[in-house]
Amino acid sequence: MTRIKLLYVEDEPFLGKIVKESLESRDFEVCMVADGGEVMSKYLTFGPDLCVLDVMLPHRDGYELAQEIRSINPRMPILFLTARTQTDDVLKGFQSGGNDYIRKPFSMEELIVRIRNLYQLAGTRGDVAPQHSASTGTSPLSESIRLGRYQFYPHLYELHLGGQVRKLSHRETELLNILIENRNFKVQRRDILMRVWGDDSFFNSRNLDVYITRLRDYFREDPTVEIVTLKGVGYLFKGAEQVQA
Template sequence: MTRIKLLYVEDEPFLGKIVKESLESRDFEVCMVTDGGEVMPQYLVFGPDLCVLDVMLPQRDGYELAREIRSLNPRMPILFLTAKTQTDDVLKGFQSGGNDYIRKPFSMEELIIRIKNLYQLAGQHSAEPTTPATLDCIRLGRYTFYPHLYELHLDGQVRKLSHRETELLSILVENRNFKVQRRDILMRVWSDDSFFNSRNLDVYITRLRDYFREDPTVEIVTLKGVGYLFKGAEQVQA
């Protein structure tokens, strides 16, 4: 089995040593960096499958690093470790390219579960070339959805989707023509059904509806007090 390669950035040596050793004992391959200024050279040499970034770092903070990593690889899964708890700080993390975050102090079990979930959702475990010919595609009315490419195609036009958008749309399509509970979505995508994440879900649903505006046969119906119903999707294997 291929080991997951983690770039782990943490400026607290004692905590970093404990986390690194714990991850390696679970068969992860870990490259640990303690200085924000040294991250990108290590990133380019190590070639990680996933990045775990502390926010507060010397020289360059986690937000700045996430933006640069995302510019090099739009699909790289990024998990933030942060002691910050303000909504603005969390939003800044997502806006800079983060896929998920975990607040300090955290349990190793929660960290490992979140890492594995991000890795699986990003499709990094597949060794096959990531081209439409080798990946599942899903026909959604006039659209074609390539989950592993993070793309939505319409009449030759390609819309790049974010990790969250892809994750949410995949859940809706899995349950096409059946209702899906709002809380189930929140727990699968954010692992937390807090008010803040609930508002985030509203934003993403609005975005997806806008993406499908060219085909009225594809519809995301809000079931008030329950969740959502995705209509008009027919799945086809490529």
């Protein structure tokens, strides 16, 4: 089995040592960094599959680092560690590019489950080049789905409208994929929460509302693409004939 490469950023040396050793004992390959100012150079040389970022760091905080990592690789899974409890702080983490979060103090079992879940959802190493199909000679990254006037490239995390390209986050792409899979059928809110976030807590439910609002805004140029809220049930993705390009 391929070892998952983790970039682990934590400025508390005692906690960092325990977490690093625990992860390595479970066959993860871990590069630990304590200073926010050193993270990007380590990121580029180490080439991680997933990043675990503390929020509060010397010189550069986790939010800023997540944004820079996202600008380099939009597909990189990012898990935030935070001691903060305010909803706005955690929402800021998602808005800066985080895919998931875990609050301190945490159990190693929960951390490992969340890491493995994010890695599996990503579906591929974040830094791997596209693989070519032997039968067609084309890259799966070129495959797209027509959504009204839009072209959705799920493997590239991109939504195209004419010459405009919108980069989607990992979680936006996951959510849009689920809606497309259930096109013209209702999808339960809880099913989305369990598939994308791993639990259906009130906090994650609030996050889902934020992401649905974003997707609606992305599709505002074409009224045939509609995400309908079914109150107390979930959502219905309407219109927009699905066609593989």
